[in-house]
Amino acid sequence: MTTLTNLYLIAHETVRSARRRRHLPVMLLAVLASAGICCSMEFFGSVHYQQFFFHIMMLVLPLVTVVVATLTTCWVLPQQRQDHTLHLILARPVARWQVIIGTFLGVAVTSVMAFFVFTAIFLLSLWWRAVVFPPALLHAVTLLLVQVLLFNALALLLSLLTTPAMTAVVCLLYYFLGQLIQPTLQPVLAGTPWLVRLPAWCAFFATPHLNYFNLTMPVVHQWPAVSWFMLVPTITYGVGWTALLLLAACGLFRRCDV
């Protein structure tokens, strides 16, 4: 019970402070501007217009939500360390893993709330322009949500190792490079000398493959949705990586000097 209370208190306080960060209104404006521009367009035929709209949506929504997840997370622990409020928490009967998990829950709630607001803006724009919702849209949104949690965990781990600015840069670089890992390394793994294959194997298995969470093509081209059963391995993959990154953060924070 005490553990749950501590997690709730830390998460609640994290949400309260994260809500006041300036990047949230900026990102909201970016989403409103993107959706507004899409809505105001009148050229192309209806099919092309829809594809254009979905392209923009599947470009802006993941990027903006990853930026929100990263910027919301990367400041929390460094800021608390600088303000000495982290010391006040750790001087209480609070285990260090509770600080990590509580903080993660707080930033996850904030990021997910922002994600739902941004998604709702795009969906409302689609509805307003009477665009037919693609069958894979819900799948795509679900996978993007998992990706947001993954980036929360990644940014939390990196924030223990480096500065907030560097955390943000690494996360955003990874957002772009992570899409390429699986398609680039998969061919290398087969039919190359083991000396080349070994580092490729390491890179392949030591990093989450972000292309698994990208359903842009099925959404843009209105492909039929796969069954939810087919989606379970991808969701498990994302949640598993999130848990692994959190475990690493807990282990690191347990040993680090604050």
Added chain:
Amino acid sequence: MSEPAIQCVDVVKDYRGGLGGRQAYRALHGISLAVPQGQVFGFLGPNGAGKTTALKILLSFIRPTSGAALLFGRSTQEPATRRLLGYLPETTTYPEYLTAREAVMFYARLSGLARGTAASAAADALRTTGLREDADRPLKYFSKGMRQRVGLAQAIVHQPACLVLDEPASGLDPLGRREIRELITHLRAQGLTIFFSSHELSEVEAICDTIAILHRGRILVQGALAALLASATEHHSRAAALEALFVNTIRQDDHAHESVSDRA
């Protein structure tokens, strides 16, 4: 004899740097100290002496390279032990959107108090620290002295057995210092053990029962303040005696250190 409230046993701390952590800087050279229950202990030392490192080890913010810090005989690395502890850092920037009551309530609940108990405990702590009238004002409107009193309120809200205060009067005007001193005296009267780190010798002289002087990571002098001042007061007033003791101890150690360096 009862168990010491705070005990440091041969605590060594090395900070590692350079490539692969090959260069080590020893911040604490095996310090040992014991603070009896119910006493106010003054932890003195010039800047860079290792006071903050020792405090951080005591509060389990950092791990000692060897040795142990104990609170009532239990390691402070265990979260449950820290229920007995209240801590006031030298400076804290509380979230400005919180009111004093919300901030104190938050730390009360983290200390394991239930919501209802925490509310009444926070009200008591704010009354004790003279913030009852301002309890529901956001902290952004508080002066430095008032924020320091909020810090003291969060430190005592869960009725700890031991208080660790790091420069509690730092940056305060004479009135603020006096208020903090009166509060500490009030808390001592309630039986709390207080570990008091400070540069302000007048404060230490006014409220401490025992002291330790730390320099270059070693404890040079430790004992009851009255006994340590007894010889010094032959030549100085009591107020100046502690300053003389502090300065002479540091200078002798510096001199000894220089002699050793010259010989090397």
